[in-house]
Amino acid sequence: MWTAVLVGAVGCYLLKLAGLSVPAAWVQHPLVTRVVEFVPAALLAALVAVQAATSGRDLVLDGRLVGLAVAALALALRAPFIVVILLAGAAGALVHVLGG
Amino acid sequence: MSSPARSATLRDSLGLGLAVGLYGVAFGAAAVGAGLSTWQAVALSALMFTGASQFALVGVLGAGGGAFAAVGSALLLGSRNTLYGVRLAPMLAPRGWLRRAGTAQLVIDESTAMAVAAPDRELGRLAFWVTGGSVYVCWTAMTLVGALGAGGLGETAEAALDAVVPAAFLALLWPRLQRSATEAGVQRRVALGGAVVALALTPFVPAGLQVVLAVVAVLLAGRPRAVAA
Numbered sequence: 001m002w003t004a005v006l007v008g009a010v011g012c013y014l015l016k017l018a019g020l021s022v023p024a025a026w027v028q029h030p031l032v033t034r035v036v037e038f039v040p041a042a043l044l045a046a047l048v049a050v051q052a053a054t055s056g057r058d059l060v061l062d063g064r065l066v067g068l069a070v071a072a073l074a075l076a077l078r079a080p081f082i083v084v085i086l087l088a089g090a091a092g093a094l095v096h097v098l099g100g
Numbered sequence: 101m102s103s104p105a106r107s108a109t110l111r112d113s114l115g116l117g118l119a120v121g122l123y124g125v126a127f128g129a130a131a132v133g134a135g136l137s138t139w140q141a142v143a144l145s146a147l148m149f150t151g152a153s154q155f156a157l158v159g160v161l162g163a164g165g166g167a168f169a170a171v172g173s174a175l176l177l178g179s180r181n182t183l184y185g186v187r188l189a190p191m192l193a194p195r196g197w198l199r200r201a202g203t204a205q206l207v208i209d210e211s212t213a214m215a216v217a218a219p220d221r222e223l224g225r226l227a228f229w230v231t232g233g234s235v236y237v238c239w240t241a242m243t244l245v246g247a248l249g250a251g252g253l254g255e256t257a258e259a260a261l262d263a264v265v266p267a268a269f270l271a272l273l274w275p276r277l278q279r280s281a282t283e284a285g286v287q288r289r290v291a292l293g294g295a296v297v298a299l300a301l302t303p304f305v306p307a308g309l310q311v312v313l314a315v316v317a318v319l320l321a322g323r324p325r326a327v328a329a
Binding site: 001002003004005006007008009010011012013015016017018019020021022032035038039040041042043044045046047048049050051052053054057058059062063064066067068070071072075080081082084085087088089090091092093095096097 | 111112115116119135136137140143144147148149150152153157161167170171174175178179180181182183184185186187188189192194200201203204205207209212213216255256257259260261262263264265266267268269270271272273274276277286287288290291292293294295296297298299302303304310311314315318319322
């Protein structure tokens with residue numbers, strides 16, 4: 001178990017270090033900057049979807065989606081970040097208490 | 101220097117750091133649930149320090165997967181930190197090996213998102229260090245709490261934690277989709293594509309992998325237009 005923990009940790013660290021260490025010329029390539037410009041949107045959206053609506057290999061509808069809807073509403077009303085996530089957490093807890 | 105923009109950056113970075121750090125409880129509990137010791141769980145948070153990879157590693161181990169598959173899925177998910185580093189390098193420009201080595205450990209989803217979202221380079225650096233630092237401290241400490249208290253966490257608290265995470269990611273995504281953002285139309289298509297592909301792949305690939313594959317698929321689909329632009 002320790003082997004997996006340590007090998008995985010070192011590997012993940014080297015991946016982080018590699019990103020900071022590649023030559024500047026790579027970074028300034030138009031295709032790279034273009035790709036990197038759009039990675040966060042794809043990644044964050046994928047994370048939202050997976051964290052809100054899946055469990056293992058199943059698609060699941062539960063309080064997390066209610067929390068997400070509440071968060072979207074709060075964001076549309078320009079609520080600060082911390083308010084958004086507190087409201088989402090409260091909504092998730094409420095759905096659970098109500099028997100969701 | 102105490103401009104409103106600086107205060108806003110500090111507040112948002114600390115807020116995110118604390119909120120995400122709290123989720124370390126869930127990781128600690130999950131790790132111990134998967135059969136890791138308390139110290140193995142804490143070591144993952146302190147050393148690997150990239151949440152999705154950590155969850156993937158303990159998820160595969162907990163599901164009876166081998167060390168090879170566990171490490172493999174953690175590395176696949178960790179590969180996005182390389183892209184983040186590429187994106188952040190010009191902004192952070194860490195001088196010397198020691199400083200670069202320290203900076204690298206804090207390159208994660210949250211610190212990158214906050215740094216990139218900041219209005220200028222200086223605030224971007226501030227956002228990176230404050231977000232990365234506060235997530236690191238809270239995440240590692242709360243992992244210990246979660247590992248020790250595994251099973252003691254009420255179901256309602258777990259439900260709240262579960263709802264907080266997607267909401268936090270949505271809040272990070274939100275500004276990119278507004279009309280005022282650069283190329284908001286493309287960003288929206290990219291985001292929709294990422295979400296749809298990730299959900300569509302979920303039943304067919306190991307947990308966590310669909311996120312990476314969704315990003316790759318969307319980028320491949322957008323590549324011709326990107327080159328033309």
